[in-house]
Amino acid sequence: MKTATIALILVLTSFQVNAQWKNKFRAGLNGGYEWNIFLNPSTISGENEMLFRDDLWISAPYQGGFFSADLNRKTAQGRWKIGAYLSGANYNSRINANRHSFRLNASYRIKYAERKYFEIAPGLYRINRVGTNDQDAILSTPFSYLKLTIPVSFDFYLRNKVWLKTTGGYLYKSYDRTNDRELFYHAGFASASLSKKWKNKRGEAKLTYSNRVELRLYKNLEFFLAEPAEAGDPTEQEEVEESSRIWTYISNDLEYSLKPVNDRFKLTMGLYTTVRLDSEEENSYKEFTPGLSGEWKMKNWTLSTDLSYVYRNYSEREVGEEELPLQYKYIRANIKAEIPLRKNINFYVRTSVVNRASSNDLLTRGFREYFNSRVETGVTIRF
Numbered sequence: 001m002k003t004a005t006i007a008l009i010l011v012l013t014s015f016q017v018n019a020q021w022k023n024k025f026r027a028g029l030n031g032g033y034e035w036n037i038f039l040n041p042s043t044i045s046g047e048n049e050m051l052f053r054d055d056l057w058i059s060a061p062y063q064g065g066f067f068s069a070d071l072n073r074k075t076a077q078g079r080w081k082i083g084a085y086l087s088g089a090n091y092n093s094r095i096n097a098n099r100h101s102f103r104l105n106a107s108y109r110i111k112y113a114e115r116k117y118f119e120i121a122p123g124l125y126r127i128n129r130v131g132t133n134d135q136d137a138i139l140s141t142p143f144s145y146l147k148l149t150i151p152v153s154f155d156f157y158l159r160n161k162v163w164l165k166t167t168g169g170y171l172y173k174s175y176d177r178t179n180d181r182e183l184f185y186h187a188g189f190a191s192a193s194l195s196k197k198w199k200n201k202r203g204e205a206k207l208t209y210s211n212r213v214e215l216r217l218y219k220n221l222e223f224f225l226a227e228p229a230e231a232g233d234p235t236e237q238e239e240v241e242e243s244s245r246i247w248t249y250i251s252n253d254l255e256y257s258l259k260p261v262n263d264r265f266k267l268t269m270g271l272y273t274t275v276r277l278d279s280e281e282e283n284s285y286k287e288f289t290p291g292l293s294g295e296w297k298m299k300n301w302t303l304s305t306d307l308s309y310v311y312r313n314y315s316e317r318e319v320g321e322e323e324l325p326l327q328y329k330y331i332r333a334n335i336k337a338e339i340p341l342r343k344n345i346n347f348y349v350r351t352s353v354v355n356r357a358s359s360n361d362l363l364t365r366g367f368r369e370y371f372n373s374r375v376e377t378g379v380t381i382r383f
Contacts, residue, residue: 020073021071021072021073022071022072022073023069023070023071023072024068024069024070024072024382025067025068025069025070025382025383026066026067026068026380026381026382026383027065027066027067027068027380027381027383028065028066028378028379028380028381029063029064029065029378029379030063030064030065030066030089030376030377030378030379031061031062031063031064031376031377031378032061032062032350032374032375032376032377033059033060033061033062033374033375034059034060034062034091034097034372034373034374035057035059035371035372035373035374036057036058036059036370036371036372036373037058037059037060037091037094037097037372038058038097038131038133039133039135039370039372040056040057040058040365040370041056041365041368041369041370042056042057042369042370042371043056043363044056044363044364044365044368045363045364050363058094058097060091060092060093060094060097061091061092061093062089062090062091062092062097063089063090063092064087064088064089064090065087065088066085066086066087066088067085067086067087068083068084068085068086069082069083069084069085070082070083071083077110078108078109078110078111079107079108079109079110080106080107080108081105081106081107081108081109081121082105082106082107083103083104083105083106084102084103084104084105085102085103086101086102087100087101087102088100088101096130096131097129097130097131098129098130099127099128099129099143100127100128100129101125101126101127101128102125102126103123103124103125103126104123104124104125105121105122105123105124106121106122106123107119107120107121108120108121115156115157115158115159116154116155116156116157117153117154117155117156117157118152118153118154118155119152119153119154119155120150120151120152120153121151121153122148122149122150122151123148123149124146124147124148124149125146125147125148125149126145126146126147127143127144127145128144128176129143129144130143130144131143132178135356135366135367135368135370137365137366137367138283139183139218139220141175141183142175142176142178144175144176145173145174145175145176146173146174147171147172147173147174148171148172148173149169149170149171150169150170150171151167151168151169151189152167152168152169153165153166153167154166154167161196161197161198161199162194162195162196162197163193163194163195164192164193164194165192165193165194165195166190166191166192167189167190167191167192168188168189168190168191169188169189170186170187170188170189171186171187171188171189171214171216172184172185172186172187173185173187181220182219182220183218183219183220184218184219185216185217185218185219186216186217186219187214187215187216187217188214188215189212189213189214189215190212190213191210191211191212191213192210192211193208193209193210193211194208194209194210195207195208195209196208201261202260202261203258203259203260203261203262204258204259204261205256205257205258205259206255206256206257207254207255207256208253208254208255208256208257209252209253209254210251210252210253210255211250211251211252211253212249212250212251212253213248213249213250214248214249215246215247215248215249216246216247216248216249217244217245217246218244218245218246218247219244220243220244220245245278245279245280246278246279247276247277247278247279247283248276248277249274249275249276249277250274250275250277251272251273251274251275252272252273253270253271253272253273254270254271254272255268255269255270255271256268256269256270257269263297264296264297265294265295265296265297266294266295267292267293267294268292268293268294269290269291269292270289270290270291270292270293271289271290271291272288272289272290272291273286273287273288273289274286274287274289275287281316282314282316282317283314283316283317284314284315284316285312285313285314285315286312286313286315287310287311287312287313288310288311288312289308289309289310289311290308290309291306291307291308291309292305292306292307292308293305293306293307300339300340301337301338301339301340302337302338303335303336303337303338304334304335304336304338305333305334305335305336306332306333306334306335307332307333307334308330308331308332308333309329309330309331309332310328310329310330310331310332311327311328311329312327312328312329312330313325313326313327314326314327319358319359319360319362319367320359320360320361320362321361321362324359325359326358326359326360326367327358327359328356328357328358328359329356329357329358330354330355330356330357331353331354331355332352332353332354333352333353334350334351334352334353335350335351335352336348336349336350336351337349337350338380341379344381344382344383345379345380345381345382346379346380347377347378347379348377348378348379348380349375349376349377350374350375350376350377350378351373351374351375351376352373352374353371353372353373354370354371354372354373355369355370355371356369356370356371357369
């Protein structure tokens with residue numbers, strides 16, 4: 001968090017030095033309640049007894065806040081963007097559930113030829129939270145991690161409101177060290193999207209198809225430490241075991257959005273597919289996701305929704321008493337209502353739900369079902 005604070009100060013200082021930057025600042029306070037914070041199943045079999053929801057679920061109220069800064073500047077050569085976001089939430093009755101994060105991003109876009117654009121947009125994200133996500137039991141990952149992304153894009157305007165965008169880049173993600181164990185991965189990715197927009201007196205519509213390929217190289221390091229020869233002697237590293245794996249993600253997405261001329265609502269329908277190929281095969285899966293999102297602007301308030309269904313199938317991994325292929329079925333929903341209190345102050349109520357069903361009927365912790373939900377209210381200020 002100290003790094004994030006320093007970064008925010010540098011961003012704000014650069015804005016003060018150069019008044020040509022246009023700025024948007026936002027801040028907010030919020031509070032709410034979250035159920036099953038660490039994504040546990042509702043039942044597992046312990047060594048000597050059965051554990052149920054009351055024993056496994058950790059649920060608690062929380063209070064938090066955020067601050068964001070977005071700076072934009074247009075020059076004769078191109079356009080600059082700089083953004084920073086800092087947020088946190090404290091669970092008073094469950095200190096180990098506290099979460100804090102920051103995000104830094106920048107973008108430079110330039111028109112280098114007729115109807116051709118170049119953009120580089122690096123981003124850095126950090127989240128700090130106690131606990132480990134054991135849900136898939138393949139790579140048990142801490143909730144805390146650092147993520148760096150460096151994408152480079154080339155956009156081509158093909159006339160008649162048709163755009164082609166190609167992107168390639170590098171991604172690095174490092175999870176916090178736990179129990180002398182370190183896990184991180186390097187990734188290269190490439191994507192292409194083709195979009196077409198239609199405009200008439202009634203409004204506008206847009207159809208977008210995109211494809212993305214990402215190749216991840218995981219490094220999973222485990223350290224074994226020898227016992228000291230005598231009391232007080234420092235322990236010495238006895239052996240280092242290094243293993244790695246390669247996961248390849250291939251996604252194909254199709255989206256259609258509709259917005260009428262009065263700008264009262266926007267509706268987006270999407271169909272998203274993902275294939276993960278594992279170098280060890282048994283962790284490969286295919287995923288199919290239809291989704292629907294919308295935003296409705298009423299006279300004095302705004303309602304936004306996001307609903308999706310996810311079906312994921314691991315054809316080579318068998319689970320349960322009948323040893324059937326592992327399958328997940330997710331339902332995700334988000335609803336937010338926002339009401340203006342003053343010109344630059346809004347009050348909102350938001351709720352989110354994630355429910356995962358699993359074909360694994362064994363009473364273990366991994367590869368199981370889980371439920372998570374959150375209700376939050378807050379105030380947002382723009383200045």
